[in-house]
Amino acid sequence: MKIKWMLGMGAGAAALLAAGEYALARYFLRRTLMRGKADNKRTQKMAGTDWSVYLPFMEENRQWFLSQPHEDVYIQSEDGLKLHGTYFPGKDPKRAVICFHGYTSRGLNDYPSLARFYMGCGLGVLTVDERAHGDSEGIYIGFGCLDRLDAKKWMEYMAGRLGEDCELLLQGISMGAATVDMAVGLELPPQVKGAVSDCAFTSAKEVFTSVLKTTYHMPAFPLMDLSDRMAKKEAGYGLDECNARDEVKKAKIPMLFIHGSKDTFVPCSMVHELYEACAAPKDLLIIEGASHAEAYYKDRPAYEAAVRKLMERAFTKGVCEE
Template sequence: MLKKKGVKFGIGLLSILLIINIAASFYFYDLAIKRDVKEFLAGNKDLEVSAEAMDTFLNGDWRSWYRAQDFERWEIQSADGLKLQGYFLEAKKPTEKTVLFAHGYLGDGQDMGIYAEHYYEELGYNVLTVDLRGHEKSEGDYIGFGWHDRLDITQWIDTLVEQRGQETEIVLHGVSMGAATVLMASGEKLPDNVKAIIADSPFTSVYDLFEYQMNRMYNLPDFPLLPTTSLVTKMKAGYSFTEASALDQVKKAEAPILYIHGNDDVFVPTAMSKELYENTKSEAEFVTFDGANHSEAFVSHREDYEVELEEFLNKHMD
């Protein structure tokens, strides 16, 4: 009798824990994946950058520069029926070179204006910034962390070739989630028009990123919550955390890739870029900047960043 009671108690306890885990998984999905106002990153010390960098990001001259430009509004429809928005700026002088930007988590195309100004004013490129699915003016009720976005990027590439001609040369430049996005796109069958990829502060996979963040932000292990949340995400958004892997994709990459990361990045560990670099099939370079936190290097080490960027582009752009 006691043994049967013990079994019933054990089953009951497991059932309660399972219900709690499932409920927590739906909560975590809403917290991180569902398109919604996100407040959980507010005050996160891992995202703190220098006062100088913060002032540049929030109040830099690049913002007034971006607003002053006459961007053409482009729209495409994704393979799964979403209307996605892009913003194209033709170079001052005719050129075949275009940079396609991918922004970070909770950002939008305008956030890449700080980089766009350099490409446009100093390098003479055409510029295409886009709002990734689930962000700003693009449709989508979830954040794809680069996985479904990779296919959207390939459509933007095709659109550029259609609009600019078969001779167009394209650079993909992504930051943070946008960096993972362009790396995930790198494993797809891209046209020869894509000459170079710049990945600033990328993560290896969505699972790896969340595993790291759960431990750092909440002192929680990945199991069992993360696998269950991945199942919820597969059910609601159509992708799992393990399949959303930049690491798997760069193993198939053909286009040259420049990895950039701050050595003081505690939000997305620098080791993730190193692992990506070491597993990249195509020609690749890996540059780090001492003292730079997450996605901060372009501001905190701008001159050196520009040198590394331009040397890489000069090597691979015709």
């Protein structure tokens, strides 16, 4: 009887542990993948970047950006979502940059400063609201895996709008950069000439594993495995189903990889993995002392010089300046 009792207690404890792990995975998935549950303030706190020093500069650029002529534009994703973007025409009607924002943000939040730089180079700017963000539809955040297909739709839209002889650049920050890196593995429209990847992660699973370890001091197993199965069932993709490291191996356009040396949210080691894996012409810029998504603000001259170099390489003629 005592042995049976002990076995019963052991089985009960195992069942409770499994139930607890399942509940934790469910909570984790809802907080990270579901619209309305993933919180921008929480994300900024975890990322650890102190934006206060840059706020005057950012606000000045935001006011300037929003004062420029622009319009709301929409496309439909392959799975039927209405996706939103904001288009700002440039001096050169045949050139534009398509900008993809970070996790829990939106296009108009992340890009006023960089957009002012790009428009100063004559380019039009399309800021995209990725699925389940901003004014785009969607319940589940795509972490690049779903967004890469949406990104290709945006490229096709811009190529159709500006004409067959136009030249397009891709720019992504954080999750938007992962979107760009994952998208370059697809067969892109010939009008897409280059890509800027700023503080990208390799995959949702790998960056979640890093955050669990560094922020929450938790092991990835079994939480990641459970969350991965839930994501496949509910969101339609696995957390490591599309890995940017594998996709940049297929890249055919020049790429610029940028990262901050002090990024603790998306480890700087990931940019080295991406850079080494990339099969296309490429450059790497590490901004010393920059934390997550801070690179442009920490060293604007170096960032802009690197982007100009990419554009000179990618475009058929020179880049104009204001």
